[in-house]
Amino acid sequence: MTGKKQLMIEPSWCKGCGICVAFCPREALELMNGKVHLKDADSCVLCGMCEMRCPDYAIYLKNAEE
Amino acid sequence: MPSDLIHEYMRIDHLPHIWCAGCGNGTIMRDVAVALDELITDPEFALTRDQVVIVSGIGCSSRAAGYMDFNSIHTTHGRAIAFATGIKLANPRLEVIVLTGDGDASAIGGNHLIHAARRNIGLTVICFDNLIYGMTGGQYSPVTPHGDKATTAPYGNVDRPFDVAKLAEGAGASYTARGDIYHVRETIDIIKQGIKHKGFSLIDVYSTCPTYYGRKNKKGEAVDMLKWQKENLIPVSKYYTLSEQAKEGKLVIGPLHHSNYPEYSAEYAKIIEACKEAKKGK
Amino acid sequence: MAKAVLMQGNEAVVEGAIAAGMRFFAGYPITPSTEIAEQCALRLPQEGGTFIQMEDEISSMAAVLGASAAGVKSMTATSGPGFSLKQENIGYGAMAEIPCVIVDVQRSGPSTGLPTSPSQADYMQARWGTHGDHPVIALSPSSVAETYTLIIRAFNLSEKYRTPVIFLMDEIVGHLREGVTLPRANDLVINQRKSSFKDGANKFAYFVPEGEYVPAMKPFGKGERYNITGLVHDRSGFPTNNSQEAATLCTRLMEKIDKNADDIIRVEEYQMDDADTAIICFGGTTRSAKHAVNEARAAGKKVGLFRPITVWPFPEKQLAKWLGQVKKLLVVEHNYGQMLLEVQRCAAGQAEIDFLGRINGTVITPADIAEKL
Numbered sequence: 001m002t003g004k005k006q007l008m009i010e011p012s013w014c015k016g017c018g019i020c021v022a023f024c025p026r027e028a029l030e031l032m033n034g035k036v037h038l039k040d041a042d043s044c045v046l047c048g049m050c051e052m053r054c055p056d057y058a059i060y061l062k063n064a065e066e
Numbered sequence: 067m068p069s070d071l072i073h074e075y076m077r078i079d080h081l082p083h084i085w086c087a088g089c090g091n092g093t094i095m096r097d098v099a100v101a102l103d104e105l106i107t108d109p110e111f112a113l114t115r116d117q118v119v120i121v122s123g124i125g126c127s128s129r130a131a132g133y134m135d136f137n138s139i140h141t142t143h144g145r146a147i148a149f150a151t152g153i154k155l156a157n158p159r160l161e162v163i164v165l166t167g168d169g170d171a172s173a174i175g176g177n178h179l180i181h182a183a184r185r186n187i188g189l190t191v192i193c194f195d196n197l198i199y200g201m202t203g204g205q206y207s208p209v210t211p212h213g214d215k216a217t218t219a220p221y222g223n224v225d226r227p228f229d230v231a232k233l234a235e236g237a238g239a240s241y242t243a244r245g246d247i248y249h250v251r252e253t254i255d256i257i258k259q260g261i262k263h264k265g266f267s268l269i270d271v272y273s274t275c276p277t278y279y280g281r282k283n284k285k286g287e288a289v290d291m292l293k294w295q296k297e298n299l300i301p302v303s304k305y306y307t308l309s310e311q312a313k314e315g316k317l318v319i320g321p322l323h324h325s326n327y328p329e330y331s332a333e334y335a336k337i338i339e340a341c342k343e344a345k346k347g348k
Numbered sequence: 349m350a351k352a353v354l355m356q357g358n359e360a361v362v363e364g365a366i367a368a369g370m371r372f373f374a375g376y377p378i379t380p381s382t383e384i385a386e387q388c389a390l391r392l393p394q395e396g397g398t399f400i401q402m403e404d405e406i407s408s409m410a411a412v413l414g415a416s417a418a419g420v421k422s423m424t425a426t427s428g429p430g431f432s433l434k435q436e437n438i439g440y441g442a443m444a445e446i447p448c449v450i451v452d453v454q455r456s457g458p459s460t461g462l463p464t465s466p467s468q469a470d471y472m473q474a475r476w477g478t479h480g481d482h483p484v485i486a487l488s489p490s491s492v493a494e495t496y497t498l499i500i501r502a503f504n505l506s507e508k509y510r511t512p513v514i515f516l517m518d519e520i521v522g523h524l525r526e527g528v529t530l531p532r533a534n535d536l537v538i539n540q541r542k543s544s545f546k547d548g549a550n551k552f553a554y555f556v557p558e559g560e561y562v563p564a565m566k567p568f569g570k571g572e573r574y575n576i577t578g579l580v581h582d583r584s585g586f587p588t589n590n591s592q593e594a595a596t597l598c599t600r601l602m603e604k605i606d607k608n609a610d611d612i613i614r615v616e617e618y619q620m621d622d623a624d625t626a627i628i629c630f631g632g633t634t635r636s637a638k639h640a641v642n643e644a645r646a647a648g649k650k651v652g653l654f655r656p657i658t659v660w661p662f663p664e665k666q667l668a669k670w671l672g673q674v675k676k677l678l679v680v681e682h683n684y685g686q687m688l689l690e691v692q693r694c695a696a697g698q699a700e701i702d703f704l705g706r707i708n709g710t711v712i713t714p715a716d717i718a719e720k721l
Contacts, residue, residue, distance in 0.1 A: 010068060015087035017276075022289040023248075051069065052250040053292070055092030056082055060069035077575075080586060119568050121414070132575055132586060137568040139417060140577040140587075141410065142440050148407035152414025152422070153568065155398045156372055160418065160569050178410075181403035334398060341393045 004064040005046045011035045014058035020050035075099040077135045084129055088288025090247035090273035091194050095130045101257035117161045121150040125201045127167035127194035144174030147182045150189050158331040164191040169199045169207040172228050180237035186265040187330040193230050196275040204278030215282040231270040235323045240265035242323040246272040248295035256321055264329045352529045357492045357521040358383035361451055362391055364496040365423050368503035368538055371397030372422040374411035376404055379463045380519045381453035384425035405433035413441050416448045419567025421503055425451035428470055439478030440578045441512040449502045451515040453522040456707055465709035466519040468631055469683035474514045475660050483605035485612055486514035486660035489521055490634035493528040504539035509604055510562050516659055520632025541565050553585035561604030613663045616655040623652030628691055629680040630659050633712060637680055640717035662690040671698040678720055680704045
């Protein structure tokens with residue numbers, strides 16, 4: 001798939017471990033009220049590192065809708 | 067809604083899973099799903115979803131079987147490999163994957179681990195190795211490092227630990243590898259290789275247990291434990307380029323051992339075939 | 349009529365099991381059951397089946413459950429010490445409803461006991477050996493010929509009720525050699541596992557239609573992708589802590605045996621029609637008991653024999669039928685009084701109950717029984 005992607009967050013599945021925040025190469029994420037939050041959408045390069053390391057499947061890339 | 071991958075290969079009605087915040091088990095379970103997805107969609111390997119059977123024992127790790135949307139069986143403590151042996155021999159066409167933990171596989175199930183390895187039966191055993199018994203609340207396991215603390219080792223662990231991958235290799239496993247939860251792609255790749263390998267495969271994946279092991283041993287939060295993995299677990303391609311001094315305190319991850327010793331169910335099939343021929347000859 | 353063959357009890361287990369469709373055996377050597385494993389090693393590959401000698405008794409039981417879940421009729425064989433070791437996984441089989449047959453060729457205990465000497469002291473272990481509460485089907489043969497037909501019945505009940513069945517033999521029958529005329533294959537009734545219900549109910553692995561007790565079972569690899577667990581589960585096969593679901597499951601497990609007791613229970617009634625005294629025994633002990641009955645009859649005494657072939661569930665209704673006519677019950681078994689407890693439970697106050705038991709490695713003889721009569 002080469003189409004445009006978008007970052008998705010499922011807050012109800014996030015346990016707030018902070019792994020995605022710590023290992024985001026662009027420091028685009030933060031924890032807010034114990035849940036992951038996209039702090040800076042512009043710096044996110046949709047690399048998917050957060051999805052790979054999220055133990056709770058709460059953050060992931062999705063093909064953008066048409 | 068979760069990602070397409072999770073939606074496809076997990077029983078999402080049963081998610082989110084029961085594991086603690088920062089527990090690496092969810093990451094390993096996802097690695098297994100990615101590995102299976104890549105094999106199922108690889109026309110050359112021709113693996114069908116129905117062929118896959120996920121077998122687990124008891125413990126934190128073993129809850130994974132119930133989450134993964136394949137044929138699945140959550141068995142008794144330590145006995146997953148023995149159940150899996152029966153499944154494989156009853157239908158060798160099945161791709162039998164055992165999800166187990168360090169206590170399940172190397173303590174109560176240690177005998178089954180070494181004998182399945184010795185027979186070289188075609189199972190892929192993935193050990194969620196978190197250095198402790200999590201489900202029962204933080205007791206030391208056979209891989210807990212010497213001197214570390216656990217609820218049953220309040221003065222420090224007197225035992226010497228097993229290296230589960232080396233144990234399996236010593237017992238005859240024809241494929242062994244080590245992964246972790248920081249090096250995700252490398253870990254997915256060894257899981258794929260383990261499944262593709264015809265004989266017995268043991269993949270020891272270092273998980274994290276921040277709740278018990280981390281807290282008891284002042285290893286910090288899950289993030290700190292992953293940072294430790296990043297700095298100290300070195301992919302095999304890089305590890306052997308390091309100087310002896312740089313290797314100090316570091317562990318290698320990736321494929322560790324591989325041989326082509328004949329697989330058990332294929333060898334037994336030859337006996338069945340020979341008996342059939344002998345019958346015809348009569 | 350097929351020709352008569354000389355056969356050992358342990359050998360009859362294997363030939364009967366193969367006739368029933370058993371194609372997987374996992375076991376561990378233990379006297380006096382070892383011939384069963386040896387014979388399976390020889391015979392199964394000839395039938396396209398698989399034998400494996402596992403690393404221990406526990407893994408043998410586990411492999412049998414795994415093979416059955418993959419759709420193959422499976423069996424293991426052991427003796428007392430090994431039977432103890434298998435118990436946790438037997439309970440798993442009961443909970444997850446995985447058909448299989450466990451042969452226990454009993455020997456003297458406790459512990460390593462008197463290997464190869466006769467005993468019937470695992471009677472209660474067969475019923476209560478595993479933790480938790482669930483019913484058990486156990487059958488016990490008293491001759492080589494009966495071993496052949498009864499092991500087929502063990503498989504049939506196991507498949508029909510989706511439960512492990514204990515085949516409770518003793519050293520007397522296991523090592524006995526006698527001439528038997530085997531039934532022709534065409535005359536055998538062989539149950540196959542019910543693999544689907546009508547009405548599209550297959551989406552629940554443990555779905556049971558109204559008025560039935562046993563869910564259908566599809567093997568792994570046939571497209572259902574269901575889950576099996578030893579945890580309390582709902583009809584979908586997934587763990588639940590819901591107390592109502594727990595009660596539904598545990599009650600159904602009890603009722604599927606209890607409500608079908610008449611179908612499961614078989615007894616032998618020998619010279620009972622006018623008996624005022626009945627010997628109650630099972631398995632190999634029956635041979636001495638029958639001899640004693642014949643001698644007593646020759647001496648003009650009205651002695652009969654009541655033998656549970658299905659030893660669990662205990663045939664209480666079948667025994668109750670004789671209470672009133674029969675004034676005295678003599679329970680004879682190679683232990684210190686195990687089936688005796690069941691007889692007392694069912695017949696206390698309605699007949700005099702006497703007991704002859706022994707554990708010293710020797711067989712209870714007809715003369716021993718005659719003395720008690």
